[in-house]
Amino acid sequence: MKPLMTFFVCSSLSLSFAAVSAQDVLQPPVAEQRPHTVSSPHGDRIDPYYWLRDDTRSSAEVIDYLEQENAYYQSYKSSYSALVEELTEEIIGRIQQDDSSVPYTMGDYSYSTRYETGKEYPIYVRTPLAGGDEEIMLDVNELAEGKDYFQVANWRVSPDQQKLAYMEDTTGRRQYTLRVKDLSTGELLADTLSGLSASIAWSADSQHLFVVENDPVTLLSTKVFRHQLGQDAEQRALVYEEQDNSFFMGVGNTRDQRYVVIGVSSTVSNEYWVLDATTPQGELQLIAPRQRDFKYSADHIDGRWVINTDWEAPNYRLMVVEHEKLGDRNHWQELVAHDEQVFIQSFIAFKDHLAINERSDGLRRIRLLSWEDPKQSHYLASDEPSFVMGFSVNPEQDSEWLRYSYTSLTTPNSIYEVHLGTGERRLLKEDEVLGGFDKxxxxxxxxxxxxxxxxxxxxxxxxxxxxxxxxxxxxxxxxxxxxxxxxxxxxxxxxxxxxxxxxxxxxxxxxxxxxxxxxxxxxxxxxxxxxxxxxxxxxxxxxxxxxxxxxxxxxxxxxxxxxxxxxxxxxxxxxxxxxxxxxxxxxxxxxxxxxxxxxxxxxxxxxxxxxxxxxxxxxxxxxxxxxxxxxxxxxxxxxxxxxxxxxxxxxxxxxxxxxxxxxxxxxxxxxxxxxxxxxxxxxSGRFARMAEIAEEYAFVLQLVTEPKAE
Missing domain, CATH: 3.40.50.1820 (Alpha/Beta hydrolase fold, catalytic domain)
Incomplete structure (x- = not known):
């Protein structure tokens, strides 16, 4: 494919900027000083600019000041506006605009995400494995029409594969509204809840959703609700409420979809509550109670829980426990021991194997082991001195293949899959970089x-x-x-x-x-x-x-x-x-x-x-x-x-x-x-973000090429 444009191929800095006289550039705004006392148990401080805080975001004088700052920035930027345009075109020109992710299988469908030329937002699609036409689940470009900001932060298909729940944000404040779409008819259901975090969990009957509500003032995630489809939002049922405001929450499903999981976390502590997804109105069960300086995460497979924890292991270790013995960590049994040189980042449990994403020597690697002999393991190889390996989408525990990503500062993101039994490795996709890129x-x-x-x-x-x-x-x-x-x-x-x-x-x-x-x-x-x-x-x-x-x-x-x-x-x-x-x-x-x-x-x-x-x-x-x-x-x-x-x-x-x-x-x-x-x-929008990066890089380049004003 012919590149959209020719980029620089030499390392010398040879840039010129449009001449803008001093009188053409606005003077920076000067904010009025209005002394305000900030009190604390350990003394008072005077803040002369405290008045710029407006929680309602409606103060005319505050907005005017911010607009003055924007005007000054735009005026200053005018001296290198041609470079901004050049960089914007160049950065966007490297993107393969009509692009699709590697499809993955979940249930009866193959799922993927694609972008179309000239469009800002993704399109989420699926195709029946048994054959048939592609189904567009969400075209975010259509949802974003007429909006200054729009984001779909999360989406989850129901277990019966007929409904899609997703979270949308129209302000950028990360306070989400739940929407539910009937995938068989393409119609949006009447069900909506607002003021939520982005996480979603489904019950096994596909009739109940679990969501997290945020405090309207502090925006802390405080309550987990169960919403039954077809009921009014006011009828939602409180499932869990967190009393400690140093914790935040999320909900999700285990990878085998057997359980709804409520995670409650702070910087130094967390705990997980689980609920059998077949009994959405049942009782929560605690994996292990919270304790300061004790963290863990868990996933379920074949009647047992695999747990990654820092309990007596600062760099984490892996443990297992039978479901019937939840509630007391003293029942946990060690699977992978603590290593002072290796930090365990995360894991994925398969039917016959376990994959571990870990850090050693500052690099993220992937280690594989089998359930038959967990003491024997091996690493996936790399030929570069600095790289990143991470898990890709692996929704099904019965798979014999692990999907993972590989990238480095010189290698575009690549999706591989490796056979967990034989070690056979296949490259599924390496992101294409246009514009004459050669690693x-x-x-x-x-x-x-x-x-x-x-x-x-x-x-x-x-x-x-x-x-x-x-x-x-x-x-x-x-x-x-x-x-x-x-x-x-x-x-x-x-x-x-x-x-x-x-x-x-x-x-x-x-x-x-x-x-x-x-x-x-x-x-x-x-x-x-x-x-x-x-x-x-x-x-x-x-x-x-x-x-x-x-x-x-x-x-x-x-x-x-x-x-x-x-x-x-x-x-x-x-x-x-x-x-x-x-x-x-x-x-x-x-x-x-x-x-x-x-x-x-x-x-x-x-x-x-x-x-x-x-x-x-x-x-x-x-x-x-x-x-x-x-x-x-x-x-x-x-x-x-x-x-x-x-x-x-x-x-x-x-x-x-x-x-x-x-x-x-x-x-x-x-x-x-x-x-x-x-x-x-x-x-929001992929091109809008690239334009902002271009402005930043133009600022950098004009700084390092122009004489410094003393």
């Missing part, structure tokens, strides 16, 4: 960076094959470092637009994630949180010292809790960065964590600490980006937020940029873009 033009590498305390930090790198390590290249350094979430080296076709222009792309696997096991997370949270920031800066220093990058061409990026990372780095080492990009940044740490009325605050105490306790208050205050803004020369910054964000409220970044402007001593641009129609995840 042999790129190199992926892994380096180990010594942190300040001597700990070695793994870093994944991507650069062109003709890259010269001479200390002149720009660097785009990404990290997250919170919640035990690992930033794996997945293939990202969009980032090629930076790499093809000579930029080195780095993923810093800093503490706070879980790349190196559970201790990696423990060493980057609570009173160890500043390790995350120190690690990130150490990676920057190393890559500059080792001549992977020029000292004056380093741009950092992080989002959400990674935005907090960017804020802390900006305060701690602003001179090391040409620019920082903070997406939906969590930057007003202390004020937010003191306010239990804000969504999702209380169940974050075990991640950040409870500021009502002085030790945590003082520690959090010492790094909170908003509180620690000071008179110094800040680098150029691009900050993004969503007006309807329920996870990091828009007013955190809005207050932060207002304060930065009054304190910075440099002339570097401080920009904020608020998406007025979206939430934490940004705009």
């Amino acid at each position: 042999n033009d790129y190199v992926t590498a892994r380096v180990w960076v010594p942190a300040a305390d001597g700990v070695k930090i793994p870093v994944s790198l991507l650069y062109r094959k003709d890259f010269k390590r001479d200390g002149t290249a720009p660097l785009y350094q990404f990290a997250y470092g919170s919640y035990g979430i690992s930033m794996d080296p997945f293939f990202r076709s969009a980032v090629l637009s930076l790499v093809d222009r000579g930029v080195v792309y780095a993923i810093a696997h800093i503490r706070g994630g879980q790349e190196m096991g559970r201790h990696w997370y423990e060493d980057g949270k609570l009173l160890n949180k500043t390790n995350t920031f120190d690690d990130y800066i150490a990676v920057t220093d190393y890559l500059v010292t080792e001549k992977y990058a020029a000292a004056d061409k380093v741009v950092g990026m992080g989002g959400s809790a990674g935005g907090l990372l960017m804020g802390a780095v900006a305060n701690q080492a602003p001179e090391k960065y040409r620019g920082l990009i903070a997406h939906v940044p969590f930057v007003d740490v202390v004020t937010t964590m003191l306010d239990e009325s804000l969504p999702l605050t209380t169940n974050e105490y075990d991640e950040w600490g409870n500021p009502n306790e002085k030790a945590y208050y003082d520690y959090m205050l010492s790094y909170s980006p908003y509180d620690q803004v000071s008179k110094q020369a800040y680098p150029a910054m691009l900050i993004t937020t969503g007006f309807h964000d329920s996870q990091v409220q828009y007013f955190e970044p809005a207050k932060w940029i207002a304060k930065l402007r009054t304190h910075t001593t440099s002339k570097q641009p401080l920009l904020m873009r608020t998406n007025m129609e979206a939430g934490h995840g940004g705009r």
